[in-house]
Amino acid sequence: xxxxxxxxxxxxxxxxxxxxxxxxxxxxxxxxxxxxxxxxxxxxxxxxxxxxxxxxxxxxxxxxxxxxxxxxxxxxxxxxxxxxxxxxxxxxxxxxxxxxxxxx
Amino acid sequence: xxxxxxxxxxxxxxxxxxxxxxxxxxxxxxxxxxxxxxxxxxxxxxxxxxxxxxxxxxxxxxxxxxxxxxxxxxxxxxxxxxxxxxxxxxxxxxxxxxxxxxxxxxxxxxxxxxxxxxxxxxxxxxxxxxxxxxxxxxxxxxxxxxxxxxxxxxxxxxxx
Numbered sequence: 506x507x508x509x510x511x512x513x514x515x516x517x518x519x520x521x522x523x524x525x526x527x528x529x530x531x532x533x534x535x536x537x538x539x540x541x542x543x544x545x546x547x548x549x550x551x552x553x554x555x556x557x558x559x560x561x562x563x564x565x566x567x568x569x570x571x572x573x574x575x576x577x578x579x580x581x582x583x584x585x586x587x588x589x590x591x592x593x594x595x596x597x598x599x600x601x602x603x604x605x606x607x608x609x
Numbered sequence: 610x611x612x613x614x615x616x617x618x619x620x621x622x623x624x625x626x627x628x629x630x631x632x633x634x635x636x637x638x639x640x641x642x643x644x645x646x647x648x649x650x651x652x653x654x655x656x657x658x659x660x661x662x663x664x665x666x667x668x669x670x671x672x673x674x675x676x677x678x679x680x681x682x683x684x685x686x687x688x689x690x691x692x693x694x695x696x697x698x699x700x701x702x703x704x705x706x707x708x709x710x711x712x713x714x715x716x717x718x719x720x721x722x723x724x725x726x727x728x729x730x731x732x733x734x735x736x737x738x739x740x741x742x743x744x745x746x747x748x749x750x751x752x753x754x755x756x757x758x759x760x761x762x763x764x765x766x767x768x769x
Contacts, residue, residue: 564741565735568741568744568745569616569618569624571745571750572750573614573616575749575750576614576616576626576628576731577611578654579650579651579652580614580628580630581611582649583630583637583650584611584612584630585650586640586646586649586650587630587631587636587640588631590632590636590639591632591636594636
């Protein structure tokens with residue numbers, strides 16, 4: 506029986522999800538992986554073996570690091586822009602009794 | 610010290626980025642919808658600018674960012690606002706023109722009032738291999754540290 510077994514289905518689409526639903530109905534814990542270039546697939550007779558692709562995963566990590574660094578730089582600049590917006594919105598004479606507006 | 614960026618993969622296809630800002634949600638929201646403000650921060654490495662910016666911040670409204678790099682690089686991001694709640698949320702879909710069109714990328718930006726300012730949350734679908742390559746090819750991510758570091762380290766370091 507499949508109850509409690511962990512099964513990963515590589516590739517969604519109608520076939521992938523039908524297989525996942527059938528396995529889940531028989532008690533398996535099913536995960537479907539697809540997209541993001543993380544999967545390689547080959548055809549071997551009637552079999553379609555898949556595996557997680559090693560090199561692309563590293564490529565994805567490198568790319569994510571680049572994205573993260575870019576966002577850090579952007580948001581750091583946004584900090585400065587926001588500080589200027591606040592300074593413009595609050596004349597220096599009123600600074601001591603200015604209360605920040607709160608969204609609820 | 611800038612506030613830390615939390616950068617977490619959700620499953621295999623999505624990414625969630627969280628960042629605190631010391632300003633109220635209305636200001637952070639305005640900085641995401643006013644071209645004059647976006648052109649000051651929504652940029653790449655030093656030397657990059659956004660000479661062209663159009664933004665129609667309402668449901669169905671279009672936006673466009675034209676980027677220019679220090680060595681004559683140029684590309685655009687073109688998108689559409691799907692849903693927008695002032696000072697709270699923007700859901701949008703965009704693609705790049707490099708100049709060929711890349712697949713759509715779905716994004717959602719949330720602005721939440723928290724003690725001391727705003728928590729910004731950016732949800733995005735991970736671009737596929739083709740779109741990632743196109744983004745790298747723009748040069749916008751060049752000069753960035755592309756150190757190979759395991760995702761576990763990445764997520765752990767930010768999970769404080």
